[in-house]
Amino acid sequence: MNQRVYEAQAEYLKALSHPTRIRIVNYLREGERCVCEIFPYLGEEQSNVSRHLAALKRAGILSSRKEGVSVYYRVQDDNVFKILELVLSFVKKLVKEKMALLT
Amino acid sequence: MNQRVYEAQAEYLKALSHPTRIRIVNYLREGERCVCEIFPYLGEEQSNVSRHLAALKRAGILSSRKEGVSVYYRVQDDNVFKILELVLSFVKKLVKEKMALLT
DNA sequence: TGCTTTTATGATTAGATGCTCATAAAGTAT
C-alpha cells in the first residue's frame, strides 16, 4: 500500500486521539449541536472547543452549518462510531486483563 | 461515560496515529517478526523503529517475546485490523468525494 | 447606530513527540 494512504489513516486517527474530541463525537451521536451547547456540556473553554471542532472538521469527521450567529456541528460519517466502539471494547478488555493479573 | 475511559481510548488511538506504526501493524498481519526484519522492511532507522514498537507495545497493541538476541513482535488483538480497515474505507471515501468535486 | 451574543483565530507558553547519533545491554560466536 501507498505511503500517502498510511499518512491519511494516521491523520484521521490523530484527529480522533484526544479525550475531548472523542467526547465531542459521542455527544453528537444523537444529532447536531451548536458550539454554544457543546462547550458548556464539555466544561471546556469556548476557544479550546472551537479548535477541537475545527480539527475534527478538517479530518472529515464532522461537518457544520451556520444558522444565524450559531454554528451547528454534526458527525459526517457513521464509521467513526464503529471505530470508537472497537476501541472501547479493546480498552475494556485491557482493563479486565489487568484486573486478572491482580488476582 | 467516565473521563478515564475517554483518556484510555485517546491513548490507544494516539498509539496508532503514525504512518510508521500503521505500517508496522500491517506488516505483522501475517505473523510475528523480529526487529531485524521489521526495520529494514520499513526503511527506517533501527532506533526509531524500536521506539515505535515500544509505543505500540505500551498501548497493548503489540506483544513481544525474546528468542536469543532477537525480539519478536506480534499483534496482540485482532481488533486493530478492523479499526484500520474502517479507517481505510473512510479515507478512500474522502478521496472519492474530493475527486467528485473536481468534475 | 451601538450593544450583545456567538464563533473563530492570533499570540504566547508549556509540554509532548519524533528523529538522529552514540552507546549500553544482552546474547552468540570465535
Place this chain on the structure above:
DNA sequence: ATACTTTATGAGCATCTAATCATAAAAGCA
C-alpha cells in the same frame, strides 16, 4: 576474553500540540 549482532535507550534538537487570554468577525437586537 574479544568481537559481533541485535535491541533498547540517553541526549539533543526541531517541530508539533493543546491550553489560555485577548480580540476580531459576523449576526441579531434595542
